[in-house]
Amino acid sequence: MPGPAALATVPFPTYLVQTVQFDQNHYRCETHKQLCSGFVVCHNVFKTLFCFHRQFFSFSFVICSLNYFCCVLGFVVFTFLALLNTYVAESEISLSLAEEFLGMKMIHWREDSVLDRMKPYSNFLIVHKVEDWGGYKEIRILHPAIASACLEELERSFSLKVSDITMEVLHCDLFFSVGVAKHRLSIQQMVIERQRSKDERGLFSSLIDKVHSQQGRQTVQEIFVKASSRFEKSASIPQALARYLYINECDFPEALKWAEKAKNIKENPYTFDTIGQVHKKQLKSNNREKQETSRNPEDLNTNIKIAQNAIRAFQSAQKLVFTEDDPEDKAAADESGDFPRKSYNVNGCVGVLEIAFIVFEILCRLPFFKEKDPMKKKYFQSYLQKVIPITSVHKDDNDINNRYVEIIKEHEQFLLGLKTEVKETFDLLDCYFTYIKANNSEFDSKNRWTVSGFFKDFVNLFCTATDEMRKERPSNPNLNLKIDIEERRLILEVKHADTFTGILQHLDKPAEEIEEITECYAFLQQKQQFFNKKQTKETINYIMSKIVLYLLKPKSKHVKRLNYLSDLLLKTLTDVGLGYPFPDPYYLALLLFWPSHTQENQEIVTYVKAIRRSSYKRFSMLRNRSTVAHLYLGKEEGLNRLVSKPQLDENFKDMRRDTLAQLWRNGNIFKTQAIIKRLHRVVGTIEQGEVFANYRKLKIPVRPALIAGTRSGCSTEKVSFYLGFAIDGPLAYDIQYEN
Incomplete structure (x- = not known):
């Protein structure tokens, strides 16, 4: 929770302006006077109670046994409110809970009787109705800045630290009884919620930071342990304690014990991650x-x-x-x-x-x-x-x-x-x-x-053998071919191009790099007869590298014609069938065999189904996550109809990167003239909520890139859209309804 200085900027109720001045010195003075008018009344009793608490009894027990000291009970409620209102935004105590704590009966009392019982510090309090959580009345301090100043005064005048009040809140059974779920959430939030500033996120909650700076590990751990006993089903408390122990104290055995406890309560990515972080x-x-x-x-x-x-x-x-x-x-x-x-x-x-x-x-x-x-x-x-x-x-x-x-x-x-x-x-x-x-x-x-x-x-550790390989050539002439092959593979690994994904990433890299990559794959293609088995993966990567090269440098001497690449892909698809464990060959099929005005491949629907099935099995990370297209369908023919995202971005050189990224995320990029001129708009239909691209008798299933891009309903509607190629199938962008 931010301190009083930060909270001074929060809008303050106008009817309180005359009562509380936000000039820091005057504000502290006024707060001090009003607090002391109540605190002095119960000061000696309160100090005595805390003396008992430290020596023999729990504070809550002593308070309950002395409930006729109304001023003391009201004082305790006020300290609880000061703590919660300082460290948890929009926190409060329900009026009924305050009445029960003060020992009041639920009948024959006026609405403002709690405020009467809590005089003279009731000037700092307000009672109002909350519509959430079923509707109830709450009591809280007028403003978080006042609550924070009260905590400071409590510590300055009575040596009452936030840790003392926190422990008493955690000891108070009323806060954890049935029917006060919001209070429990507020207390848990106070202990574990890490605050976020403009540049970074705090390591711990503001409360824990305060206690750590004042009293150190022992008190912090006591708070966490007590909180853990109160929130037995919450993995977050022991998880937060584990983080405190390994980050601040480097007590790894104790941290691991609490991290394991969190994992035993709830197995999720965060509890397992905390164990990993400790190690x-x-x-x-x-x-x-x-x-x-x-x-x-x-x-x-x-x-x-x-x-x-x-x-x-x-x-x-x-x-x-x-x-x-x-x-x-x-x-x-x-x-x-x-x-x-x-x-x-x-x-x-x-x-x-x-x-x-x-x-x-x-x-x-x-x-x-x-x-x-x-x-x-x-x-x-x-x-x-x-x-x-x-x-x-x-x-x-x-x-x-x-x-x-x-x-x-x-x-x-x-x-x-x-x-x-x-x-x-x-x-x-x-x-x-x-x-x-x-x-x-x-x-x-x-x-x-x-x-x-x-x-x-x-790369520095494992990909530094090229020079050594070259040195071995004269002394090992029979190994020349093997050395050549390994050298090419090493180059591909160093250039991050030994995978289909890595080759796609070269769409926005210099053309010279992809030229060298295609040369390496061409060499490996030529030497396939020296391998014990077909190098299907390298053939697929070879085709993709040639497509990327064409898009970056269409006049390169290493470019291959569309017919050559299509024939090689057809042969590869015949070899792998429709059950290949990677979606890569089916992605290439979408790029090379997508229908045009002059030709259509009847198998395209089969390849769409195959890429969906393969990507689902291969990439569990894609489930429930949106994929992106790296290539789009343009207005030209042949390989020229493939347009990469970096090529489209070239039209927006003067635009800020974050602004351009936002246009892509919300789909508004497709409203710009630069995109409209470059991409081909596909005609299709939406039937029973499914989107199809229509080419004469062909109906090819595609997915909407944005879920909000389609209307619900069972009717068939004519639409048009731009087409992008993602690793899990074709995507429809900027869906427009004909009517």
């Missing part, structure tokens, strides 16, 4: 502390075990994101985790990469794998690429190295699978960032930047 922070801490000094093999053993646990947790988190229908809706609506609700997406994958590269860094510091020594780095690469066993790595024969080898053998399955795990994670993230409509969140942007950095590290 990651511990691994980083160990790695930092013993970076150069440790020669203890047992540290390696410990760190590998931590890394394995971390990767398992992140993988579990990511699996839940990709397999649940809508994981965000099932998670508690709070802001206690490392990521806000509805923003988790691929953070589990990023966590896997972070852990893997910490492990690579640890291994590179071993005496026989030191990265700075070219020969030892070669051993490191060869071992992790399963070229040589650890026993073949040259090393000094001593007890330390022998123990290192034993530990590496013990964890060999994990270590030898790590490079493959990293490569598969890169591929998955590529698909996510390429095929799914970006939500433009700061977390997605940060993840893109992080993944890009890791890929550079990956």
